[in-house]
Amino acid sequence: MADDVRALTAALARDPSSLAYAELAESLRRRGQRDEALRVALHGLARHPQHADGHDVLARIYSDLGDLDRAQLAWSKVLELAPEHPGALKGVAFVRFRQGDARAATEALERALAIDPDDEAAQRALETMRRDAPVADLPTAELPAAELPTPGTPVPAPDAGAGPAAQAGAARGAGVRARPPVFSGFDRATADILLLDERGLVLAGGLASPSGGDVSELAAAGLAGVSGEATRTAQHLALGGWRTIVAEAESANLVVAPVGPGALLLVRRDRSMPVGLALRFAERARGTASAWLEGQGA
């Protein structure tokens, strides 16, 4: 018996209520002793039913045994106990991928990366997902590939004179759900400009992924956290109210700005646009958003 298994077994024998059962089950699983691992995990969870890491190990064991339904149930339990558990998010992504639900798998991996951007396993899995997932599983399946927008490619703005229905149709055609055409006339109005509320819910505009899918809701959920963090940072450092956050990233520049109380704007611009210009663009969009919100009585 390997040293680690021996030591963990001894620890568990000394104290049967110890949480060492989880580590022991994982060691047994890695050694291929799945039945023993399952027994240890189930026994431990009987004593510790609220132990998120224990359910995570159980899920992995079921996954190794090919029982994806039980694996998914166990990972769901983990997320119920610890909503940001990275192992469970990746596990859910794996199960969804195996079940053919590429969209759900991608969302789970993106959530994992939102929590830990340095998670290389999640990054690799997401790259694999995007490379290998059948086109039919992705939101833009109904469009020929040539029509999929990519960030930075100038997209003709929806006809400003067209009615909301036509503009909404243009938005749908780009893979982004139709929403109030607040930013009509702005370049990439429904693919790179997003208005959301402080709870992380989308109000207007839209954000498209590089493959053309609608990532508005995912982005909105993450941005609410950015807004809260910025507010806290500015308050603690006695900087007053925050006005803008500019993030220069590898393939795009992002500008985030509050729009009155309770709303937030995200503008994404290609790296070819100077940051100063992106800020001016965002300021215009903020003015438009502010006027629209006032008109809504918000």
Added chain:
Amino acid sequence: MTTTVVEPWAEQPLLRYVTESSARLVVLMTPAGQVLAQHGFARAVDLMAASALGAAIMAASGALAQQIGERTFGALFHAGERHGIHLAACSTPRGALIVLTVFGKETSIGLVDLFYDEFAAALRRAAPADQLREPVLAEDFEADLNRSLATLFQR
């Protein structure tokens, strides 16, 4: 995640600390390991173990500090693969208290330590000065502990 307190004055400082630090588990206890407030624990046995171990670690580090001529060490910090723990003592009008914090990768030791200082200051402000505890006798300790646990887990 639940927050429960034995002594009500500790509740607001604890809630704020948990919110700001994003801690997963917090125990506020006496140096003897008696729990005054907790956040995140689902089972009494886990809380008992954590408080006993936390108090023991603080006692051991205090003894080591004396050995090398230090009055006390500041906060202790242990980093694990997925979790970290922060353990520190603070003095309040209510007496010396220990705070054990367990946190995950969604926050950082920098944030926990930063907001721990604010938590300690809030405890000092909130703690009632006129209720200095009587020394707890050994035979009272178990009864005291059981009463605390009953309150914390509302049994």
Added chain:
Amino acid sequence: MSEELARALDRISRVRGMRGSMWVSADDGLPVAQLLMEGVPGRAVAALAASLVRKVSGSAGAVGAGRVRFVQMEAAGGTLLVAPAPPDLLVVALADGRVNVGLARLEMMRAAAALAR
């Protein structure tokens, strides 16, 4: 503090409007080296800047923008600037409203790139 880290902070601190600069451990949010004016709360700057960059990086990843290279938070009373220096450091600067952001950004990104080499 190592000479290279110190030199970088010195260059950044010479930019007009700077109140302080520091190297921060990205995961821990702890200061590694710092050069701060009186009254600048170094621990708070380090912890909060690291947390903000983590959240911004998560959002940037979620929208397909890729790895973040520079973050600038402008507030009514000053500006916080952060340049990630992979794999595990950040160079952070706190400035008042007069700061020459362009120059500060150049110095910070140069410092981050030098460390990566």
